[in-house]
Amino acid sequence: MAAVQETVDRVRRIDVDQYRYGFETLIESDKAPKGLSEDTVRFISAKKNEPAWMLEWRLEAYRRWLTMTEPTWARVHYPKIDYQDLYYYSAPKPKKQIGSLDEIDPEILKTYEKLGIPLREVEVLEGVVRPEGERRIAVDAVFDSVSVATTFQKELKQAGVIFMPISEAIREHPELVRKYLGTVVPTSDNYFATLNSAVFSDGSFVYVPPGVRCPMELSTYFRINERNTGQFERTLIIADKGAYVSYLEGCTAPQRDENQLHAAVVELVTLDDAEIKYSTVQNWYPGNSEGLGGIYNFVTKRGDCRGNNSKISWTQVETGSAITWKYPSCILRGDNSRGEFYSIAISNGHQQVDSGTKMIHLGKNTTSRIISKGIAAGVSQNTYRGLVTAHRKATGARNFTACDSLLIGDKCGAHTVPYIEAKNSSALFEHEATTSKISEDVLFYCVQRGLSQEEAVGLVVNGFVKDVLQQLPMEFAVEAQKLISISLEGSVG
Amino acid sequence: MNVVLAKTETAHAQSDMLAVARDRLPGAGKVADTRRQAFEAYARLGLPYRRIEDWKYTDLRVLMREVLPLAAAPDAAAMKRAATALKLHAIAGVRPLVLVDGVFAPTLSETAGLEKGLGIRTLREALEAGDAALLAQLFSPDSSDAMVALNSAMMTDGVVIEIADGAVLEQPLHIVHIASGMIPAAMFTRSLIRVGKHTTATLVESYIGAEGTKAYQVHDSLVVAIGDGARLDHVRLIEDSREAFNISSAVVTLGANAHFNTFGMNTGSLVSRYQAVIAVAGEGSRVETNGVNLLNGRQHADTTLFLDHAVPNCSSREIFRAVVDDRGHSVFQGRIIVRPKAQKTDARMMTRALLLSDEAEADNKPELEIFADDVTCGHGATAGALDDSLLFYLRARGLSEKEAQALLIQAFVGEAIEQIANDALRELAVLAAQRWLAARG
Secondary structure (H helix, E strand, O other): OHHHHHHHHHHHHOOOOOOOOOOOOOOOEEEOOOOOOHHHHHHHHHHOOOOHHHHHHHHHHHHHHHOOOOOOOOOOOOOOOOHHHOEOOEEEOOOOOOOOHHHOOHHHHHHHHHHOOOOOOHHHHOOOOOOOOOOOEEEEEEEOOEEEEEOOHHHHHHHOOEEEEHHHHHHHOHHHHHHHOOOOOOOOOOHHHHHHHHHOOEOEEEEEOOOOEOOOEEEEEEEOOOOOEOEOEEEEEEEOOOOEEEEEEEEEOOOOOOEEEEOOEEEEEEOOOOEEEEEEEEOOOOOOOOOOOEEEEEEEEEEEEOOOOOEEEEEEEEOOOOEEEEOOEEEEOOOOOEEEEEEEEEEOOOOEEEEOOEEEEOOOOOEEEEEEEEEEOOOOEEEEEEEEEEOOOOOOOEEEEEEEEEEOOOOOEEEEEEEEEEOOOOOEEEEEEEEEEOOHHHHHHHHHOOOOHHHHHHHHHHHHOHHHHOOOOHHHHHHHHHHHHHHHOOOOO | OHHHHHHHHHHHHHHHHHHHHHHHOOOOOHHHHHHHHHHHHHHHHOOOOOOOHHHOOOOHHHHOOOOOOEOOOOOHHHHHHHHHHHHHOOOOOOEEEEEEOOEEOOOOOOOOOOOOOEEEEEHHHHHHHOOHHHHHHHOOOOOOOHHHHHHHHHOOEOEEEEEOOOOEOOOOEEEEEEEOOOOOOEEEEEEEEEEOOOOEEEEEEEEEEOOOOOOOEEEEEEEEEEOOOOEEEEEEEEEOOOOOEEEEEEEEEEOOOOEEEEEEEEOOOOEEEEEEEEEEOOOOOEEEEEEEEEEOOOOEEEEEEEEEEOOOOOEEEEEEEEEEOOOOEEEEEEEEEEOOOOOOOEEEEEEEEEEOOOOOEEEEEEEEEEOOOOOEEEEEEEEEOOOHHHHHHHHHOOOOHHHHHHHHHHHHHHHHHOOOOOHHHHHHHHHHHHHHHHHHO
16 A cells, blocks of 8 residues: 555656656767768767667668658557658767766756666775675666766676677677677668668667576666657677676656657567566656657567577566557567567557567467556557468467557556467467456545545556566566656546 | 569559459449448558558568459359359248358349348448438448458458347348359459348358359458347358458447357468458447367468457357468457446456467467456467377277378367357358368378
8 A cells, every 4th residue: 555655645746747767868979961872870889889780770771761661550640750850869978988988967966866767886996785686787878979977887797798888899809799780670670760770879788697586577668859850770689609698778758839759679589498588667758648749659579489498578668758659579489488578558638559478389289368458548549550460380279369448537548459479379369458447446445445536546447557567577567657657647537 | 672663563453453444343332432432442452461450460562462453243153153053052941042252142142021120221222212321331441451441442242131120030140252253263252241120131152153153252241230239149151162262351330238149260262361350339238259160271360359348248159260281371360449438347258279280280369358357358379289198098998090180170160160049050060070080080
């Protein structure tokens, strides 16, 4: 009960228009000229001191992108994006070559402090005694187009784990990057992924060597700060044979009247017996109560269970963005591999969410599980779109899908668009979906026992999403729970 | 590149087709104009293919390739073949209304001694009479779908049934589509049934091919209007030749407190598509749409339902079963939309597919689109093989593998069949399922 009370208190303090992370950091930045051309691509590549093969790869993607058309099948509506009216690269202006964390612009450090992201390892350095059992998280902080800091690098190195900005990885571990980059999401995959391939500026790179269980949670924190800037980050995570890694991702952006584009690509690869757990708390600025501003979140996330007995698990809490277009998927290639997708997608105000997953069963005895909870409030539209498919050779494939939608208010919409394709008789697919509002009986029961209407809704909603919250790492679960209540603020009563 | 070529060729071939058929298409003036517009819409769109979302799983450019020329009116020999076929598929106690190769056949139909309040005309008569209200209703199917547009442009005949308010029809009406031509051709038909207020009626539609007919094409559509407080029971049986194509559309509107119970069973044709738009426009109405696909060989059957809840306090149930053997391909797309005003809607949809072979395919796309909050809507979908433990149980009791399978399949499809309200028609569906199982050997 205490947690619910805390949630409700917090909700009361916050007005619907008050996005907590809406502040802007005033800092000089180094930008590419506005617009997109081969020169922009060359500019970004040069900024990153990339080898020639990388530039070639980008240019090839750019040329392909020119031949593609923007997809329109998703249930989202937005004015046409002018791709020439964007900055494709923006980096905090370095005062000098950064040697240590202390030399990072204090404004940026302050930003992350405000966001509650610990970039300093000070405590550790000073030998502050931490409570027993508290887990530590290594953070890679991405500010607009560049990674500004990555913590705990030394400790990770000892374990053999490579965790660094992808721009550094391209220079330092070209063999690994070359081997895996674009193998899960090829440059030709879709409009936004191709655009990303051409202009991606930074992101995280993780490689966990065979048999290593990553000693701490890894995390990337994305922040869009600059005006008129698109953020195109690229994350590549490889878990070699028998490795395990848990990775967290968080996102925020300042409050602005304009729409900003975020087109990221995330690629996961698991080899034999490896496991990757990828958790996201997406809290981009959703726009104000009039539907003005907010982030366009057009993201391609895909995991490839390449090895036998491997596992990829996606967990996402989506509360932000004006428009979300995102389908974290699993290609279950290895025999006995497993894919999981746990999602909470909350839309309020004028938000539009079209999100879901794809489970592509290729190997034998592959299993997948999809639990999706959509909550629509305000005048938002919330769509679950998912594909489950078993190919001819995927004998013994199993899938269980449950997608439930909750409607709060009579001006929002909740939609379910599943595609279930069985091409193998031994495949067993089960899918169920329900849509309803919070039962009056349940609310009445709670209110009768002394809870206010808002507390009661908070309780029911927390119960509704519990299955997914349980999948989140501890640190995120608490934050996510609060976030859910905040996102629903203004929708009750 | 191939796709573009195919489209151009098809479009080219078809513009000849309309010109050639023009003097055989009933209706002048406004009707002719509407036909031309519909044809232009079709020519623009071409045959639907996988990039058209609604046709994702049924790519007619691959499966059908082209629309055949309009079938010739049946000659004496064709009528004889049709009569023989009709005898084989006759249903006792119904009023047959027969269309042979897309032309109404009075000799095979029973149009005398109509019950009180029942009116039957042919589509040809209706189009030629040119009653504005009726024409509007006849042309109500939406030409934004290429196959509907083609049907609107090319329809030659059909049955127009009008039932006056308060009439209670004891005898089911049976529209039989018979293909009897020896030369592969296409037939285009459209029927309409207007069920007046507080009436009850039963409509059966059968699609059959006379012996020796092969790759013919059926392009049919049905317009149904159910008045306030009325009830229509509807059964469709597709038993076309195994090389035939059957592309059918239906548009159904329900008034207040109306009840529509429909069931479709597909055991015939090579490629079939049934697309129905059911609009619940009056409060307190009920819709039950159920169906069974029994497929083997290389059969492809697509059922696409669009259920539109626009008003409060209505309920709908959809139960769909597919049994797919050999290289069969079953598609079920069910979309339920609950519009903002449709509070207290109770909509359920359950689709299940049984795969009997490793080369069989079942694609399910159950969609919910909900804009009202005080509703309960749900859908479920499963796909899989027969349960081994159940088979084992039956085998242990002395049944052969095939017998055990047959029993389980019968139970599986039974869940949909038992939703048919009319006892005689339910029995008919059970027999059709049994025939399919027996033919499986």
